Each structure stands twice: as C-alpha cells, then as structure tokens.
Amino acid sequence: MRLHIITLAVFCCAFAESRKIRGISSSYKRFYKEKRSFLCIDGSKMIPFEQVNDDYCDCEDGSDEPGTSACPRGRFYCTNLGFRPHYIPSSRVNDGICDCCDASDEYNSHARCQNTCWNLGQQERAYVEGQMRTLDEGLQLKQQLIEEGVLLWREKQAQLRDLQQVAEDLQIKLEEHRRRKHEADRLKEQTLKALEAGDSSLRRQNSTVSGIFQLLDSNKDGSITVDEVQAKVTLIHDEERVLSEDEAVALLGGGRQMDLAEFQHTLWDILTRGDSVKIKDAHDAAGGLVGEDPHLQAADRAAEWEATNLRKVEEAYETVNAEISDLQKMLAIDYGPDWEFLFLNSQCYKLKVYEKWGMWAGTPKDQYSQMVYENGEPCWQGGSRSTTVALTCGTETALRSAKEPSKCQYMMDFQTPVACQPVLKQRGIHSEL
Secondary structure: HHHHHHHHEEEEHHHHHHHOOOOOOOOHHHHHHOOEEEOOOOOEEEHHHHOOOOOOOOOOOOOOOOOOOOOOEEEEEEEOOOOHHHHHHHHHHHOOOOOOOOOOOHHHOOOOOOOOOOHHHHHHHHHHHHHHHHHHHHHHHHHHHHHHHHHHHHHHHHHHHHHHHHHHHHHHHHHHHHHHHHHHHHHHHHHHHHHOOOOOHHHHHHHHHHHHHHHHHHOOOOOOOOHHHHEEEEOOOOOOOOOOHHHHHOOOOOEEOOOEHHHHHOOHHHHHOOOOOOEOOOOHHHHHHOOHHHHHHHHHHHHHHHHHHHHHHHHHHHHHHHHHHHHHHHOOOOOOOOOOOHHHHHOOOOOOOOOOEEEEEEEOOOOOHHEEEEEEEEEEOOEOOOEEEEEEOOOOEEEEEEEEEEEEEEEEEEEEEEHHHHHHHHHHOOOOO
C-alpha cells in the first residue's frame, strides 16, 4: 500500500511539472489555472486547455502561447529573479540567443545560457545606491543653495530699498540744484543787461574806452597805428571795404598813431557816435568788454559752478536709477519656490546660444525640471530656434549633453544640485531586486 502511494505522488509531481506554464508573470497566473478549457485573455475564443503552449497560435492576442514563439503578437515574461523582470517578444523564445538573464527564454534550445541575474542585480543595486548617495549629497548642497539664495534675495531687496532711498534724496538735491542754477543764470542775465544798458556811466566810460583801445592795439605797444585802424575799423554802410590810408590817418586826428589819452578825445568820440564807422565784429567786441566786468565774471563763475554741480547730481541720479532698474529686472525673475535657482544668476557656463529665456516648462508636479529658451535666430526654411534644458540631479553644476532631436529644436541636459527632489528618494530600490 505504501509503495502505491509513493508511486502516485511521483506521477502527480511529474504531471504537474509537465504542465508548467512558462512565460507568465505572477499577476497573470490566475488565467492559467489548469482546467478543461482556456479563455483567451481578450475574450475572443475558448479553447481546450491542452492547446495552451502547444506551439500553435489559437488566440489572436497570443495569450495561449506565452511560453512559445508560435504567436506573432505574443509576449514572454522573464522572471529574472535577483534582477528586473521584463517582457520580450515571443519570437525570441528558443532562438538560440539569451534574452532573459535567468535563461528562461531558452529552455528548449542548444544555447548555453548562464543565469546572470544576480550579478546584474548587484550592479544595478550598486548604481541605485550610488544614485541615492548622489541624491543625499545633492539635497544637502541644494539646502545650502536655498539658504544662500534666501540671503542673497534679502540682500538684493535691501539693496533695492537703499537705492530707492538714495534716488529719492538725489531727486530732492536735483530739484534744489536746478533751482539754484536757474537763480544763477537769472542773476548773470540781469548783470549782463545792466552792463549793456549802461547803468553805470563811469564803468562804461573807464572800462569800455580802455577795452576798445586794447582791442585796436593789436601789438599791445600802447599806441594805435594806421595799420591797426585799417584792420579793426570799418564803415557802417560798407563793411566789406577796407579803409584807405588817408581815411585811417583822418580817424587818428591827422597823425600816424595815438595813445590812450588821445584816443579818448578823438577816435573814441567818433566810434561812440556810431554814424560813420564802427569796430569790426562789434557784438563780439562788446561781449569781450562786458565780460571784463568783475560783477559779471562773478555771476558767470557762479552759474558755471551750479551747472557743474547739476550735471554731477544728474549723472548720479541716472546711475542710481539704472541700478534700480537692473535690480528690479533681476528680482522679477522666477527663481523657484525657495529661490534655489538664484545662484545661477551670477554664474556663467560656456555655451553659445542665441535664444532668450522663455519659461519653466516642467510637469505640474515638478515645474522647475525644464527650462525653455525661445525666439532664437531664424532657422533656414523654418521658424525660430529654441532650446529645452532638462535639469537633472547631481552634485556638480555642469552641462552634460546637447542634442537636436528635430530641426532647430535643441535638447540639453543640465546637471545641478538644485534639481534634486526628495520624492526621488522615497522610491527606493525596486522590491524585486
């Protein structure tokens, strides 16, 4: 009796092994429980269970042949214990090439496959552990950058407030200097008008006689000659004609020269009457004489002083406003929820591009995972060039790769600690490893 029981147990085990359904995952085993019939997973056909894995395709979805290459649409599941499980096309089953690291796809071929899943799993676990270490270090560096970004943001805000206060103070100074310059110009104008109107006959007499004499005395020898009169004096009604020698002698009282005393009682009277002769370029001459007045000189120096101070304040005001504008533009940029990208504002990485900043273009869950630069140079027979920069977690900030997946559309991989996200760490290592 005991011998029959043992024989029956061996027979049952052998039968169960002979009906082992290959190429299915644990989640699909419920469809392959041995029974009299098998329903194709897509529900299209019912077949006898003996036709499962009989190397003949009965179901359109290939579900009756998961462990053979009979169905063109079939899939074979590699369990790959110790590594990552995955599917391969059923056409690769028993083709002499090892596609599953556990060699389960070559169960009935002459290929000498070795189970490499454990080694591959070790390599992947080491890689994932390295990524976790990188992530930990990257998150630490990111926290430092966030703290630095917050401090820098506050510093720039304080700098902006200080500059705005300086601008307000300069605005007050500017208005005051403009008022003072206006007063200085008005005083200068009043002084000039007073001199030109001859408010002081004595000043006009002494200063103007001497000034005209010095103007005519070209060689500054203390006397006026015939040649000097011909060079400086002209007829009122014929300014282009040069005086003759006789006319010049007549103006000099009949002599060839005269000193200041003689000039005051002869030629000066003729010039002041203004009915026959005048000094060439009389306006400039009068201006020169008037300019010798000490009151006018003082008013002119005051006006120039105020003009110089006004220019300095205007330049300072323009410089401060330019700095305010630059700071406002800088602070208007989105640097991330914690200002973690602010440190990139002052950094330079060698990459020649012509596109302009467009927007953050990541997923709703991670908006800051992609940057878009657009409106670049026109592309030949196309639109403007654009670049999408994918930010990946790393312990260094560096440009890792650049590609052109489509015409004038570029993709770049930019590694930086601020791209590290704590959510990545929660995924951990795959449970089946």
